[in-house]
Amino acid sequence: xxxxxxxxxxxxxxIAKSPEVFDWxxxxxxxxxxxxxxxxxxxxxxxxxxxELDKMDIRxxxxxxxxxxxxxxxxxxxxxxxxxxxxxxxxxxxxxxxxHKSKVAGKMHACGHDAHVTMxxxxxxxxxxxxxxxxxxxxxxxxxxxxxxGGAKKIVESGVLQNVIAIFGLHVAPELPVGEVASNSGPxxxxxxxxxxxxxxxxGHAASPHKAIDPILTAxxxxxxxxxxxxxxxxxxxxxxxxxxKFQGGSAFNVIPDYVTIGGTYRAFSKQSFNHxxxxxxxxxxxxxxxxxxxATIDFLEExxxxxxxxxNDSNLHEHFVNVAVNxxxxxxxNSVMKPAMAAEDFSFYQEVMPGYFFMLGVQSASHxxxxxxxxxxxxxxxxxxxxxxxALHASLASSYxxxxxxxMHHAADSKYLDEI
Ligand SMILES: [Zn+2]
Ligand SMILES: [Zn+2]
Numbered sequence: 001x002x003x004x005x006x007x008x009x010x011x012x013x014x015i016a017k018s019p020e021v022f023d024w025x026x027x028x029x030x031x032x033x034x035x036x037x038x039x040x041x042x043x044x045x046x047x048x049x050x051x052e053l054d055k056m057d058i059r060x061x062x063x064x065x066x067x068x069x070x071x072x073x074x075x076x077x078x079x080x081x082x083x084x085x086x087x088x089x090x091x092x093x094x095x096x097x098x099x100h101k102s103k104v105a106g107k108m109h110a111c112g113h114d115a116h117v118t119m120x121x122x123x124x125x126x127x128x129x130x131x132x133x134x135x136x137x138x139x140x141x142x143x144x145x146x147x148x149x150g151g152a153k154k155i156v157e158s159g160v161l162q163n164v165i166a167i168f169g170l171h172v173a174p175e176l177p178v179g180e181v182a183s184n185s186g187p188x189x190x191x192x193x194x195x196x197x198x199x200x201x202x203x204g205h206a207a208s209p210h211k212a213i214d215p216i217l218t219a220x221x222x223x224x225x226x227x228x229x230x231x232x233x234x235x236x237x238x239x240x241x242x243x244x245x246k247f248q249g250g251s252a253f254n255v256i257p258d259y260v261t262i263g264g265t266y267r268a269f270s271k272q273s274f275n276h277x278x279x280x281x282x283x284x285x286x287x288x289x290x291x292x293x294x295x296a297t298i299d300f301l302e303e304x305x306x307x308x309x310x311x312x313n314d315s316n317l318h319e320h321f322v323n324v325a326v327n328x329x330x331x332x333x334x335n336s337v338m339k340p341a342m343a344a345e346d347f348s349f350y351q352e353v354m355p356g357y358f359f360m361l362g363v364q365s366a367s368h369x370x371x372x373x374x375x376x377x378x379x380x381x382x383x384x385x386x387x388x389x390x391x392a393l394h395a396s397l398a399s400s401y402x403x404x405x406x407x408x409m410h411h412a413a414d415s416k417y418l419d420e421i
Contacts (some may be wrong), residue, residue, distance in 0.1 A: 012395045013328055015126050016388035025122050025387050028052070030100040032114040036089030036107040039145030042067040045087045045117065049142050052121050056128050060140070065154035070161075071140035073127045079405050081398045082139040082167040084347065085120035086113045086146035095378035110380050112172035115363065115387065117142060119170070122391035127399060135406040138398045139164055150306040152349035165405065166317055167356045168397045169347045170390055174373040176362035178386040181325050181393070182335035183359035185318035187269040190239075192344035193278060193307030196246070196263035197222070197285045197298040203258040212256040216249055218292040219260040223247070225288045229280055240277060241267040241342055267342050269310050278307075309348040314355035320404065321357055324396050329389065357397075361390045 015021055028048070037045055046067040053060050053071050060071040067087065094101050094108040102108045109115075120140060127138055139161065145151030155161065176182060199219045204212025223244050234240045242264065249260030266281060268274040282298050289296035300307065318336070325334045338360065350356045363386035365372045372381040 012126050012392040013388060015129070016122060016391040016395075021122055021125060021391070022388060024125075025118050025391065026384050028121060029114050029118040029384060029387070032117055033109050034100050034103045036102050036104055036109045036114070037087075038091060038107060039088040039147055039149045039151060040066045042087040042144050046142070046144075049087075049117060049121065053124065056125060058124055058128060058140075061160060064158050064160050065144055065151055067144045068151065068155055068158075069140075069142040070155075071124060071142070072137055073124060073131055073140070074134035074137040074402070076137055078163055079136040079402060080139050080164045081136065081401050081405075082141050082161060082164045082350075083120055083123060083394050083398050084141040084143060084152075084167055084169040084350065085116040086143050086151065086346075087117055088113055088145050088147050088151070090147055090376060092376065092378050096372075096381060108378065110377060111147065111375050112174070112363065112380070112382050113146065115172050115382055115384075115390070116170065119387055119390035120394060122387065123394035123398075126391060126395040130399065134399055134402060136402040138402070141167070146346050148305045150308065150346045150349060152346040153306055156349050156353055161350070161354070164354055166314070166401055167350045167354055168317070168321075168394065169350075169356070169358045170361045170393070171345070171358065172363040172375075172382055172386065172390075173360035174363055174365065174375065174380060174382060176360060177364045178362050178383050179329060179389055180333045180335070180362040181329065181359055181389070182338040183313060183318070183321060183357070184336065184338045184340065185313050185315045187310050187312045188338060188340045188358065189311035189345050189348070190241070190267040190269055190340070190342045191271065191274040191308060191310040191348070192265060192267050193274070194263065194265050194301050194305070195278075195281055195298060196261060196301060197296050198259055198261050199285070199289050199294050199296045200259040201256070201292075201294045204256050206254040206256055209256065213293050214256050215260040215294055216257065218289055218294045219247065219249065219262055221292060222285050222288045222296070223262065225284045226281065229277060229284070233280065234273065238273055239269060239340075239342065240273055241265070242277065242281065267344070269340060271309060274307075274310065308344040308346050309352055311345045311348040311358055312351055313357050314351070317355055317357035320401055321359060321397065324400055325359075325393060328392060328396060361393070362386055
């Protein structure tokens with residue numbers, strides 16, 4: 001890292017920890033936490049973001065993907081590097097009794113996206129203070145609907161990130177201590193899709209099975225056959241999941257129903273394995289149903305909720321992240337070989353079109369009880385002391401990446417010049 005970088009940008013964490021920024025962060029986070037909004041309904045959250053950007057005199061585009069806000073700090077010219085925060089809450093009733101508990105019945109920021117918005121706003125504040133030193137443009141991406149609806153996909157489709165050369169995103173990790181981060185190069189989260197199948201036979205009296213075509217027994221065979229995908233077809237070193245989590249059919253003890261519906265999820269760490277699973281799930285359901293004289297139709301439910309690709313971290317950005325994080329937090333606070341998880345993130349939609357990097361940020365509560373330390377839990381508690389680290393890392397990752405990119409361009413220009421001589 002250049003001395004210029006150290007001179008200009010190494011006080012980000014101090015700024016983020018200063019009462020001026022820290023107290024402001026806490027008040028913003030609590031405001032958002034009290035008023036959680038579900039995907040594509042983040043109207044007030046979006047308004048709050050825009051009013052804060054207005055106060056900081058930061059330009060933005062809105063609306064993008066319904067409630068999304070895209071801010072710009074720096075020269076307004078290339079190169080562009082993006083930082084992303086998701087804004088949506090979950091349909092969960094908060095069970096934590098505290099002063100700033102969700103005021104909306106049945107909705108809660110149980111995935112910490114309130115913290116993500118807050119930290120990105122704080123990064124914006126820090127970067128705005130150093131705007132003159134930014135060698136290009138930092139693009140702030142406040143995206144809607146991460147929880148299932150793939151808001152990131154809509155942002156990508158809007159074309160607003162077309163010239164962005166790299167994107168960084170973070171997720172709070174309530175099981176990780178404050179001041180620590182974790183990530184890895186390559187696949188860190190799985191691709192995730194859903195399927196639903198209707199298996200139709202012919203209903204009849206349960207005492208005369210020969211006059212009916214039993215969809216329940218057929219569906220049972222289908223479910224058994226689906227188990228072969230992971231146990232017999234997949235490479236044991238390439239983790240995959242096929243789970244049938246829904247089995248609905250029949251309503252009487254003595255009637256064979258006309259049809260049964262089954263549904264579930266499938267997950268994999270590479271696009272290739274993911275697509276293969278999807279293709280084989282369809283073949284097995286349709287083929288196995290036919291063996292037992294049933295018809296099957298299958299729906300991958302892409303219309304309402306797109307499947308999420310695997311989250312795959314770019315190796316160059318991994319190197320950059322480790323440099324920045326170790327420099328800021330110390331080597332013992334940076335786990336650069338995090339174990340991948342079968343969960344999914346729509347951050348992967350950005351990584352489909354540009355190099356992207358996603359990491360986990362420690363926000364473990366002081367008591368660190370297991371029930372408080374789980375995302376999507378109604379008991380989730382987030383330690384706000386973790387916020388300065390997220391804000392400073394955001395700001396530092398983007399500004400130093402732009403600087404590095406600019407230096408590389410100069411080197412490239414120099415060597416080209418030399419080549420010409
Ligand atoms: Zn979530
Ligand atoms: Zn989340």
